[in-house]
Amino acid sequence: MASSGPTGKRLTVLSGPSGVGKSTVVAELRRSHPEVWLSVSVTTRAPRPGETHGVEYFFVGDGEFDRMIAAGDLLEWAEFAGNRYGTPRVPVERKLAGGVPTLLEIDLQGARQVRETMPEALLVFLAPPSWEELESRLRGRGTEPEDVIARRLAAGRVELAAEKEFDLSLVNTAVSEVCGRLIALMR
Template sequence: MTGASGVGKDSIRRVAVPQLGTIHFSVSATTRARRPGERDGFHYHYVDRESFERMLAAGELLEHADYVGDYYGTPIGPVEDALAQGIDVLLELELVGARQVRQRLAEAVMVFIAPPSLDELERRLRGRGTDDEPKIQKRLARAREEIRAIAEFDYVVVNDDLATAVDLFVSIVRAERARTGRLNPAELARLTEGRGAMPSN
């Protein structure tokens, strides 16, 4: 899941995940300051720059990026553990990180969360009250760059109405899970067992 800051990725995720059954949400590490109401280990793993650079040098990150002056990255261990167990993993990333994941995990499904307009995105950013004017302008400039890259994604969800956006996101995940190429050997065996099973070649 990728989209500009303030587009509503976190809101969509919080409502969608309980509807998706077994799924692992990967918590990113960041050097960004914690916002009011955020919890370490739940929203992000909050680390200082030295710790982040140490993780990066040790190869402990699946992806990483500098986003308007703060580092963000995905610890690779929990992702690999979930995938090894056949559990879907949801990543909430910015554009640079999403591109890195696509290079490393070709089977990744890329969903872009778009604002209904840049004017609405600016209204949401200002409404949060967490950024000063220069940072808001940096976020808007970055949003324009990300929207121009929308063709790199498999799906786009416009977050104009939260309930509608959640329904579409959940439908995308369910449809991708139903693709024949994603059936694991145990599921294939179950489908071909018993009376009336299709004969094998």
């Protein structure tokens, strides 16, 4: 098993299509396994009500984000809905060097970038039990107009086709089972 050093841990990346339940899995993992460190992304979007700088995200301007890209300070970054999001490199490297189990929850584009920048990372694909279940979950949110759902479903088809690029897949039939498998992989 590859690692980042003699006392280091290997970075675990969780990705999968929109609506598959990544956020739910991560929330349960944080609740049941507080020893796992979840990377906090940096974003150019404005904070939403109730969000705190450094908790949900690090909120920065476009100039600072550009500086971070140019300096190589981001493991990965992507643009989504007119805003940019990225993973700061230094906190991840520090946690890994300290032997802390470290998790990134990112999209397919980000996972591909991490594969390039940290080839020893373990890329885990979270898959839906079926296409119908994924569609049902996206529609069941009831928070988005039909055109947004249609875009997410189209993106979901592309993301599902990329499953073979990952080291392994976990089917999200039960959140507790997925968390158990992730913890076992991170140890």
